Amino acid sequence: MQGWLPFWPRTAAVSGEVVNALYIAELGICVLIVLTVVGLMLRFCLVYRRGSSASRANLVAKTWQWEISWTVATLVLFLFAFVWGAVVYIWLYDPPSGELQIYVVGKQWMWKMEHPGGQREIDALHVPVNTTVRLVLASQDVIHSFFVPAFRIKRDVVPGTLETIWFKATKAGTYRIECTQLCGVQHANMTGEVTVMEPAAFGRWLKQQGVHESLAQQGEAVFREHGCSGCHSTASTVHAPLMNGLYGSLVHLQDGSSRVADERYLRDCILLPRTFTVAGYPPVMPDFSGQLSEDDLVKLIAYIKSLAK
Template sequence: MQILPATASSHAADMDWLFAALVGTSGFILLLVFGLMITFCVRYRANSKVERGNRLGRTWRLEAAWTAATFAAFLALYFWGADLYIRIHRPPPDATDVYVVGKQWMWKIEHAGGQREIDSLHVPVGRPVRLVLTSQDVIHDFAIPAFRIRQDAVPGRYETLWFTPTEVGEYPLYCAEFCGTYHARMGGSVVVMEPSDFQRWLDGQGAGPSLAQEGEALFRQYGCSGCHGAASTVHAPRLEGLFGRPVPLEGGGTVIADDRYIRDSILLPRSEIAAGYPPVMPSFAGQIGEDELLKLVAYIKSLADRTAGNTEAGPPAGGKQAGPPAGSAEKDAR
């Protein structure tokens, strides 16, 4: 009989050990406490012939010892769990991005190349995958038991976590947060493939525009390029080379320009103003949906390796992202 689901990711064994340690420690303490309770109940039952005088034995050493021991054991479990949690949320730099949007009642998934799927996720075996999760309506929870990962998808936030699939196969995918009438049906499957099969699958999805290319079109459509483009007369920061860099903020402090920062810059431009710029950027909250936001973020990310001045620069050598041709944002800026 199989108690645990298949173990098919790099985190699975670590998670199972932690789980075993939690169950083991709690089980041991449960047995100890109930064992002693039952022993004493029987031993000191009414009419039993045991010594009942002299109740004030010197037991403080014993008290202190067991209190300290259980405290240390649970603290160790806490640090173990915290360390694993942090590792799962810190993707390695070479991980491939996959964007996941939860919606009543489906998972919408987009690959960096623009390939889309609903309620299924195709990934290559042995390669780290970084998930960027969000929700379009209510809180959902993206759960793949075989990979031992689950993460809430919260509207208005990006959550990232990663995994490396270790076994080719098909595994169930669930929504693990009650999210409405058809919550129980919200799910699908994860298909782990050999890298060559995965490449073939990607190619077979039709060569639509990449996420970044779609983002570039939106960048013009929403008038972003009017302020952020080279030809702009508005004093707005250029977005080339922004992603991943520290940004000094008006009023002190710096933030790293990550997915969250870019998203908040678009929806809540007043919350963090880049130092030295007027707070004139309008909020696009309510106008741009989660799908489109992901594309805009992917586009701004694809500009990471470029410099603002040099419009002749081609796409970064060896860059994975199929970025739009350099300079096209400037050309179209009015």
């Protein structure tokens, strides 16, 4: 890992490079401000120490001219930093479609990663280099926060909802994963490692895991076991929305609003169906909150997503 002299941050992702440029610019601004203040203070302390011969005549009378000029100057500097920071943030918050989507479930005190092919890892994440990876984050219990310092990405993992973050690693290697939101006794041990691999090596790694069922296939089993298929299928006599082609479409709800059927929407519908009744359907679906683990939810969502094609 990094030597203890942090001359230059090691970055291993596109986001790291973008954030580092901002870092350097803003550090420059900060050093400039501090040096100006310290320089002036020391100079005045030296020149105007008691007993020095410097003239004290003609104290500045019109202070407002000075005040307005330095207020405007700092405001301009501040706005520059604000705009740059906001642009980076918006860019990071808008995940590109992503070539690979991996589900991450945080629970006291481990990270569980679920690959689309059904491979699972604990406190470890294998990804191919130069590939846009989307991570869909869920928490089983308290608030965690998923942080990869080398990629400069972080997001709180709040129970009750899903968050999506993304990265594109540029260098093969291993990098720390940390939880940064106090989550209990073993908070400091809720760490892991991202292993960035060459695509060929990543392909081999996937095969070595010996998994025969993809995440979507595992989801289909959950879909049957919990009786979802009893209503949400063409063979059913119950008037319920079909899952085929649902993911990514615009859904009109009973209350007049409409939502895009993304991961977060699917999760909400499964857990709180009465709050998200689809227009034209009777509100008869039972409430699944508390009955499905985040693991099962992830599988269900992956299954429903697979029906979009």
